[in-house]
Amino acid sequence: GHDARGIIWPDAIAPFTVAICPIGYDRSAEVKAAADALHDQLAALGLDVMLDDRGERPGAMFADWELIGVPLRVVLSDRGLKAGTVELQGRREAQATVVPLAEAASQARARISA
Numbered sequence: 157g158h159d160a161r162g163i164i165w166p167d168a169i170a171p172f173t174v175a176i177c178p179i180g181y182d183r184s185a186e187v188k189a190a191a192d193a194l195h196d197q198l199a200a201l202g203l204d205v206m207l208d209d210r211g212e213r214p215g216a217m218f219a220d221w222e223l224i225g226v227p228l229r230v231v232l233s234d235r236g237l238k239a240g241t242v243e244l245q246g247r248r249e250a251q252a253t254v255v256p257l258a259e260a261a262s263q264a265r266a267r268i269s270a
Contacts, residue, residue, distance in 0.1 A: 163225030164247055167269045172206040174198055174264055175226040177218065179233040182211035190257065191232050194242070197261035203268060222247070228267055230260060 157164045178191035198205040208217055221229055231243040242260045243252035255263045
């Protein structure tokens with residue numbers, strides 16, 4: 157299926173199931189470290205995860221992943237990390253959910269239907 161923003165893949169056949177979207181990956185050591193660590197955690201859980209390290213503006217980065225139709229997006233930012241949180245947003249969800257960084261990998265895993 158698809159919607160106005162692009163393709164919606166079933167989790168099982170999506171090219172990647174999770175896209176990590178770090179805002180300021182190329183500018184913030186904290187964001188880079190957290191994104192890299194989360195990537196490794198998700199990969200260790202067996203998820204097909206892609207880390208977007210292009211340093212794109214958030215709007216462009218999100219639009220690309222929506223178009224491709226990745227089921228789950230994880231957004232890391234300096235502001236969120238200072239609060240110890242990241243944002244998870246499912247492809248079909250209108251709003252992101254704020255979750256503790258420490259729970260990001262397990263929450264992401266729980267949302268992806270095997």
